[in-house]
Amino acid sequence: MLEIEKAKEQVAFYAKKMAEEGLVLETWGNVSVRVEGKVVITPSGLDYRKLNFIDMVVLDLHGNKKEGRWKPSSESPFHCLIYRNRKDVNAIMHTHSLYATSFAVARKEIKPVVEDFAQAVGSRIEVAEYALPGSDALAINCVQALGKNSAVLLSNHGVVAVGKTMEEVLLMCKLIEKTAQISIYASMLGGPHEINKEVVKELREYFVERYGQK
Numbered sequence: 495m496l497e498i499e500k501a502k503e504q505v506a507f508y509a510k511k512m513a514e515e516g517l518v519l520e521t522w523g524n525v526s527v528r529v530e531g532k533v534v535i536t537p538s539g540l541d542y543r544k545l546n547f548i549d550m551v552v553l554d555l556h557g558n559k560k561e562g563r564w565k566p567s568s569e570s571p572f573h574c575l576i577y578r579n580r581k582d583v584n585a586i587m588h589t590h591s592l593y594a595t596s597f598a599v600a601r602k603e604i605k606p607v608v609e610d611f612a613q614a615v616g617s618r619i620e621v622a623e624y625a626l627p628g629s630d631a632l633a634i635n636c637v638q639a640l641g642k643n644s645a646v647l648l649s650n651h652g653v654v655a656v657g658k659t660m661e662e663v664l665l666m667c668k669l670i671e672k673t674a675q676i677s678i679y680a681s682m683l684g685g686p687h688e689i690n691k692e693v694v695k696e697l698r699e700y701f702v703e704r705y706g707q708k
Contacts (some may be wrong), residue, residue: 497529497530498529498530498532498534498552498561499547500529501527501529501534501550502534502547502548502550502552503547504527504534504660505525505526505527505534505535505536505547505550505660506536506545506546506547506549506550507660508525508587508660508661508664509523509524509525509536509542509545510542510543510545511664512525512542512587512589512664512667513542513543515664515667515668516591516592517587517589517590517591517667517668517671518542518589518590518591519590520541521538521539521540521541521542522590522652523587523588523589523590523652524536524567524569524570524573524587524588525586525587525588525660526567526570526573526585526586527584527585527586527660528555528577528583528584528585529584531554531555532552532553532554532555532560533552533553533554533555533570533573533574533577534550534551534552535550535551535552535553535566535567535570535573536549536550536551536566536567537549537550537551537562537564537565537566537567538564538565538566538567538568539565540564548563549562549563549564550562551564551565551566551567553566553570553574555574555577555578556574556578557570557571557574568627568628569588569627569628569632571628571629571630571632571633572588572632572633572636572637572654573586573588574633575633575634575636575637576636576637576640576654576656579637580640580642580656582658583656583657583658584657584658584659585656585657585658585659585660585662585663586654586655586656586663587654587655587660587663587664587666587667588652588653588654588655589652589653589655589667589671590651590652590653591652591653591667591670591671591674592671593671593674593675593678594647594652594653594670594671594674595651595652595653596674596678597619597621597647597674597677598621598647598648598649598650598651598652598653599649599650601621601647601649601650602621603618603619603620603621603647604618604619604647604670604673604674604677605618605677605686605688606618606673606688606689606694607673607676607677607680607686607687607688607689608669608672608673608676609689609697610669610672611669611670611672611673612689612693612694612697612698613697613698613700613701614662614665614666614669614701615644615645615655615666615669615670615673616643616644616694616698617643617644617691617694618643619643619645619646619647619653619670620639620640620641620643620646620647621639621646621647621648621649622635622636622638622639622640622646622647622648622649623635623639623649624648624649624650624651627651632648635648636648636654640654640656644656644657644666645666645670653667653670653671655667655670
């Protein structure tokens with residue numbers, strides 16, 4: 495099977511997983527991978543429960559449609575801009591999860607206050623300046639706030655996580671949501687204590703280099 499066809503199956507699978515995990519409602523959110531110099535992305539406005547690999551849309555890195563019967567996700571501009579600016583990124587997931595989006599609405603960073611977040615996500619998640627969904631301005635703001643980090647909050651909107659694989663970005667989105675929830679609960683008990691930068695760096699290095707069966 496061609497790599498592009500495998501990518502379509504993968505994007506469809508992880509879009510369904512994203513919905514099953516409660517990270518989005520209905521048709522919001524989106525998923526993409528980079529493969530063979532192209533972007534395979536979820537279509538706009540289709541029910542994730544009914545998605546099939548043939549529904550995926552293929553774009554070039556500038557957002558021009560190359561394959562597919564549907565319109566691509568309306569957020570394809572920031573997916574493509576991230577891929578053009580981050581050679582290390584091959585997978586992107588955009589969610590509207592409840593607790594993390596609460597931080598986006600408050601326009602407050604999500605800090606590394608839990609060890610598993612520090613390991614899998616790393617540093618603080620910054621907040622991108624507000625811009626209309628699907629706009630070039632949102633894409634620019636997203637990339638600027640993301641920098642070299644693993645995730646970014648879109649003001650009044652949601653979360654974007656980036657990584658090497660779809661498995662990695664799904665894990666990050668779940669941990670971001672969990673950490674946001676814990677942070678809100680901890681604020682009722684006097685406030686969460688952020689893990690210091692040096693320890694976060696050590697935790698991240700351990701996870702990347704030695705965690706599990708490495």
